[in-house]
Structure formats: C-alpha cells, structure tokens
Amino acid sequence: MAMLQIRNLRKCFDGLEVLKSVSLEVEKGDVVAILGPSGSGKTTFLRCINFLETADEGELIFDGEVFPLHGATRKDIGALRKKTAFVFQNYNLFRNKTALQNVTEGLIIGRKMPKDQANALGMRMLQKVGMADRADSYPNQLSGGQQQRVAIARALATDPEIILFDEPTSALDPELTGEVLAVMRALAQEGMTMLVVTHEMNFAKNVSSKVVFMEGGVVVEESDPTAFFQNPKQERARAFLKTILGEERKE
Amino acid sequence: MNQRLLGILLDSFPKILLPGLTMTIPLTVISFSLALVIAVVTAMVQFANVKVLKSIARFYIWVVRGTPLLVQLYVIFYGLPNLGVMLDPFPSAVLVFSINEGAYCAETIRAALESVPKGQLEAGYCVGMSYMQTIRRIILPQAMRTAFPSLSNNLISMVKDTSLAANITVMEMFMVTQRIASRYYEHLALYIEVALIYLLFCTVLTKLQALGEKKLNSYGAN
Ligand SMILES: Nc1ncnc2c1ncn2[C@@H]1O[C@H](COP(=O)(O)OP(=O)(O)OP(=O)(O)O)[C@@H](O)[C@H]1O
Ligand SMILES: [Mg+2]
Numbered sequence: 001m002a003m004l005q006i007r008n009l010r011k012c013f014d015g016l017e018v019l020k021s022v023s024l025e026v027e028k029g030d031v032v033a034i035l036g037p038s039g040s041g042k043t044t045f046l047r048c049i050n051f052l053e054t055a056d057e058g059e060l061i062f063d064g065e066v067f068p069l070h071g072a073t074r075k076d077i078g079a080l081r082k083k084t085a086f087v088f089q090n091y092n093l094f095r096n097k098t099a100l101q102n103v104t105e106g107l108i109i110g111r112k113m114p115k116d117q118a119n120a121l122g123m124r125m126l127q128k129v130g131m132a133d134r135a136d137s138y139p140n141q142l143s144g145g146q147q148q149r150v151a152i153a154r155a156l157a158t159d160p161e162i163i164l165f166d167e168p169t170s171a172l173d174p175e176l177t178g179e180v181l182a183v184m185r186a187l188a189q190e191g192m193t194m195l196v197v198t199h200e201m202n203f204a205k206n207v208s209s210k211v212v213f214m215e216g217g218v219v220v221e222e223s224d225p226t227a228f229f230q231n232p233k234q235e236r237a238r239a240f241l242k243t244i245l246g247e248e249r250k251e
Numbered sequence: 252m253n254q255r256l257l258g259i260l261l262d263s264f265p266k267i268l269l270p271g272l273t274m275t276i277p278l279t280v281i282s283f284s285l286a287l288v289i290a291v292v293t294a295m296v297q298f299a300n301v302k303v304l305k306s307i308a309r310f311y312i313w314v315v316r317g318t319p320l321l322v323q324l325y326v327i328f329y330g331l332p333n334l335g336v337m338l339d340p341f342p343s344a345v346l347v348f349s350i351n352e353g354a355y356c357a358e359t360i361r362a363a364l365e366s367v368p369k370g371q372l373e374a375g376y377c378v379g380m381s382y383m384q385t386i387r388r389i390i391l392p393q394a395m396r397t398a399f400p401s402l403s404n405n406l407i408s409m410v411k412d413t414s415l416a417a418n419i420t421v422m423e424m425f426m427v428t429q430r431i432a433s434r435y436y437e438h439l440a441l442y443i444e445v446a447l448i449y450l451l452f453c454t455v456l457t458k459l460q461a462l463g464e465k466k467l468n469s470y471g472a473n
Contacts, residue, residue, distance in 0.1 A: 052373050078379075086377040092370035096392045106378025109388055158378055
C-alpha cells in the first residue's frame, strides 16, 4: 500500500472551488513533481496536506493511519506534522535566529531534544546542505539560495517521512537555483520521499519519479516523467508544456 | 546674571536633581515596566483573537486613550477616596502611569506583532512548535524589535509626563521646583533649570535608544 494517500481533497476560498476532489498516492521514495499553470491550486494542495490550510473535505492516509483533512483534532494535526516537513517558496527562516538555531529551534522547543544533541544534529544537517560554515549567520546575512538550503536543513532535522516543497527555487535569482536543486537531487538519490511543486522542467524530467499535472483544481494527468514530457496524453498538458518549454528556449 | 540668582540656581540644583533620581526615575522605571507587561498581554489577546478578553482589551484602550492623563490622576487620587479607597501619592501615580502607558504601548506592540510575516508562524508549526511556543520564541521577539523605536519614544514621553504627578502631591522634580520657585520668586530661572534637567534625562535616553537600535540591527534580522 502507498505510504501516503490523499483522497477527494476539496477546498474552497470564499465560494471559489480551488481544489475539486484531488486524489494522489505517493510511494515511499517517490519524488513527485507537481506541475501546472499559476492559480491551478498547487500551493493550496500542499498546504492542505500539512494543515496549514483546512480543507473542506477529504482524507489523508499515512502508513495506514487515517487523518480527516477537515475537522482534524489538534492531536491528529500534530501527529501528521511530525511525519512531514515543509519547504516554502520564500524560505520563511526565523529572522531572529541564526542558521543553526533555525535548524535546532523546533528540535529543542517543539520536541524537547537536549540542546547539545540538537546542536550536533543541526551541524550535521547544515553540513549536508553545505552551510556548516555559515552556522552563525542570520538569514538577512545569507543569499536566497543559502537561506533555502538552511530551510532544507531545518526540514531534514525533524526527520520527516516526506518533505513538501512549494516552488523552492522560484524566488531565487537564476544563478542561485542550481545549488538548491543540487541539494534536492542528492536527497532524491538517498531515497527521501518528496512532493515538489516546481516550474523547473529539468528537475521534473530528470529527478522526479512521477509527474502530476494540475489545472483548475483537478489533477489532469499523472504519469511517469519520460512519458509526460515526450508524449502527454491530455491536450491541456500538451499546451502547458508547449508554453513553458517555449519560454525556456527563449531564455 | 547677578550673584544672588546664581547662588539660588547652584543651591537648588542638587535639591531638584535629587528627587529626579529618587522619584522621577523610579516612577518612570516602575510604571514603564508594568506598562510593558500590561501592553504585551493586551496586545497578545488581541493578536491571538481570544474572544472575551479581546473585547475587554479594546474597551480598556478606548477608555484610556480617550481621556486625559491628568483627569485619570485626579480620578484615582482625589476620586477613589469617595469610595473609601485611599492610595498614597506614589502608588497612585504608578497605577495611573502604568495603566495609561500600557494602552499606548499595547497598540504599538499589536501593530508590530501584525507586521511579522505570517510565514514565520507557519514555519514554527512545520517544525513541530505549538502556537504559544512560536509566539514566545519567534513572533514576539521580532515584534519587540520592530516596536523598539516607538516604545523608546513612549518611554521618553513618560519621563516628561511624570511631572503631572505634582498635581497629586508626589514630591518629584517639578513639585520641588515649584516650591523653591515660590520661595525665592525666581520662577523663570528655576523652571528653565528643571526643564534642562528633564532635557538631560531625555538626552541620555535618546542616546541609549540609538545604542539599543544599533545593537539590535547589528545582530541580523529584518
Ligand atoms: N488565502 C486565500 N484566500 C483566497 N483565495 C486564495 C487564497 N490562497 C489561494 N487562493 C486562490 O486559490 C487559487 C489557487 O491558488 P494557489 O496558490 O494554490 O495556486 P498555485 O497553483 O500555487 O499558483 P502559483 O503557480 O502561482 O503559485 C487561486 O485562484 C488563488 O487566487
Ligand atoms: Mg503556488
């Protein structure tokens, strides 16, 4: 059985149906790339999975354990968040904490891990993303790419079973996307399960194990990356690829 | 300047400064500290949308900001005895100044809390912290940093406002100056003298504020 199943996720914002019964299955070790035009509901979908947004309907099954996506108890929410980590488009590093403190804060305060243990783990995670030498820097002293790598270290430190990425490179200058994508690629190779909303077609093509194409709040197409990029089944997916790949060629 | 006047000014300087150090400053420090506690609580219940408490907080701020400080002092010191509640001058002043200042600082802190990006709270949730943990460790420290210049302003205003306590017989700098002035009939010189001492106090605070801001900016954030 799939590690994570999402069933019939529905979400409205002030009467506007943004997600119309979305379902998805993710196997352990999967790297799922979620593609789609702006406003198709990709961010909302990720946020509902982590209860940052409350869905109107739907359920989530994680390792056989069922969580209602609407009306979940505080305990459910806490339990689910423990299994997941979130990497935001604009990093959201704690601005009053150093890089290392950003990684350890949740461990020490949220999980009551002893401080030296948390610091050791934090340094290991920073090392992993190549940021150990900047452990004492504050977010505003780091470039966007460096901040996003610290954010990934922070996500890793909580030992999640899946990491949700919401366009992790789209706030970055083009020359800084590479360092973040390299870290994500390394994670994928280690077998980390990831759900990645992205506009990086190369990442989707070369790193992901599955592509999900969303538009207008529904999953239009779900297939393996080679098939999706060479021969998309749906007309809308074909149109999307044509636009986005055309733009990439222009650049 | 004639000899007599110079003598009076020199003679009165320590007499005015002393209550400045023993009354004006303690009154300011105690009242402002209490005001900050009131302000953080009042700002928090509004920020966190705690149902009944939020209405109470709004009511408190409405009343305090809509009535003169001097009238508030009179109500507490001269008014409460009608209900059988007699407070000494100093505690009355502390009570009024902290409640008054608390309302203004609460608005400053609430605005600062609201200026912290929502993503900071969400990031806290995502690393397994609770609402209160994230507020305490992440949101409030950032808000206090944002609020620091305004709060410093409030503190400086308060130093000057403590002169109103003369009206309820607190023996602070201004009260003492009034007495000396009427004894020697040298109002202009003595009131300018006390004004300069207030100016001195406020100048020191302004310098401290600049130092504080520099320190806050130098270690990252924003
Ligand atoms: N908090 C909100 N309140 C109201 N409407 C919202 C809110 N968040 C998102 N929406 C709407 O929901 C729809 C889907 O938004 P969402 O951010 O999920 O799209 P997206 O696929 O992530 O787009 P993008 O590629 O631009 O990030 C949009 O029409 C958006 O305007
Ligand atoms: Mg989005």
